[in-house]
Amino acid sequence: MKYTEEHEWLLAEGDLIVVGITAHAAEQLGDVVFVELPEPGTEVSKEDEVVVIESVKAASDILAPLDGEIVEVNEAIVENPALVNEDPEGEAWFFKIKPTDPSQMHGYMDAAAYKDFVG
Amino acid sequence: MTELLRTPLFDLHLELGGKMVPFADYEMPVQYPAGIMAEHNHTRAKAGLFDVSHMGQVILRGADVAAVAAALETLIPMDVLDLPEGRQRYGLFLNDAGGILDDLMFANRGDHLFLVVNAACKAQDVAHLKAALEPAVTVEEITDRALMALQGPMAEAVLTEFAPEVAQMRFMDVRTLDLDGVEAWVSRSGYTGEDGFEISVPADRAEELARRLLAHDAVAPIGLGARDSLRLEAGLCLYGHDIDQGTLPGEAGLGWAIQKVRRSGGARQGGFPGADAVLAQLADGPARKRVGLRPEGRAPMREGVEIFAEAEGGAPVGRVTSGGFGPSVGAPVAMGYVPADLAAAGTPLFGEVRGKRLPLTVAPLPFVPANFKR
Secondary structure (H helix, E strand, O other): OEEOOOOEEEEEEOOEEEEEEOHHHHHHHOOEEEEEOOOOOOEEOOOOEEEEEEEOOOEEEEEOOOOEEEEEEOHHHHHOOOHHHHOOOOOOOOEEEEEOOHHHHHHOEOHHHHHHHHO | OOOOEOOOOHHHHHHOOOEEEEEOOEEEEEEOOOOHHHHHHHHHHOEEEEEOOOOEEEEEEOOOHHHHHHHHOOOOOOOOOOOOOOEEEEEEEEOOOOOEEEEEEEEEOOOOEEEEEOHHHHHHHHHHHHHHHOOOOEEEEEOOEEEEEEEOOOHHHHHHOOOHHHHHOOOOEEEEEEEOOEEEEEEOOOOOOEOEEEEEEEHHHHHHHHHHHHOOOOEEEOOHHHHHHHHHHOOOOOEOOOEOOOOOOOOOOOHHHOOHHHOOOOOOOOOOOOHHHHHHHHHHOOOEEEEEEEEOOOOOOOOOOEEEOOOOOOOOOEEEEEEEEEOOOOEEEEEEEEEHHHOOOOOEEEEEEOOEEEEEEEEOOOOOOOEOOO
């Protein structure tokens, strides 16, 4: 598992990367009440705003961590946004991306580095 | 940045794990570890304890309470003179154009009037009162008392354990009570749509009383986040958002707060700032109205979202002034202003969120039925 400074986690699954938000991010957001996901098939560039997530407090964006194609999205969190708070690093994954350049993964933090990052 | 102020319950908030944020010059808990949704639901189901000590508490005294009431009637369009001892009313300070300077609660406490005003407006309100009413009326801002609110269907049962007399109080009654040795000025009122009490106590006894209330199984601490979602579902205005200096009472849906005696044809009609504009709007009907709004989807429509009559094209017809997710409704809810001819419940409109026009419907307020003990 790799982590971004935007508090996303990235997990390799075959030639795809599964992306979600960390437990730390979910806790900071508070109760999630709305998630808007991209259409599968969307081509995205690193740092594009691809997901809108709204908590009881505020709206935030989730950025694409890699260049590539969104191949699958998790409709379960659209139907039940509270899942993001309940199981952010498991059931509540956001999307799966097929990266154009898998080496972009190398720039991200490992678990220990992310732990230091969030203090 | 000037240093933020702290309420007498600041240390208790930290001990309870409150997440502190700046609000109206104070450092206040926006939530506790339970989170906004759980705190909201707890208040609707049991009883929530809110620290509202940042709000302004003001005492007005004069030759007698009638003289003070007559003086206050020159600043607010409410019937103050006929307010019986031990009763409280909702009021509005107005500017010369009839715009709302602040909203407030005022109570007849026998030999004086007791006012509670918004934190962000309190310095301005006190200056306004002093400029207009002194020296005949003395205006004293009370800074040595905390204010807390105990809200929810179990609030009465909880407070009855401290003072059985609270069971006899009706909505908007005020009394001085002895709560386990603490002198408390209690009103049966609140800002959640639930039954409950607002309790003013000496600052140096506030933490002790708060701890005793929180020791009760039914009581949990509630932050500003849930306070906002509770009042929004209850259809209650937040000053500076749903009402401000550019809003007249009529268009804000607050005409009910202006009693007949102060309206055109009443025994004490007018005689308050902006009376001509305010009374004309009540008589003729406003051009725009504050309404409830129910977005059809799950996307919250927050303050600032522009409202359109059509799915495409055209200029905005209104704007959301408060909005978010309503935990008790289980869906997004909002309030905003729309033209009077689009203000009927059921009118389909659109709110523009992130560049997309999403359907919404004008809805009756409140979104959840009030649960007051009338």
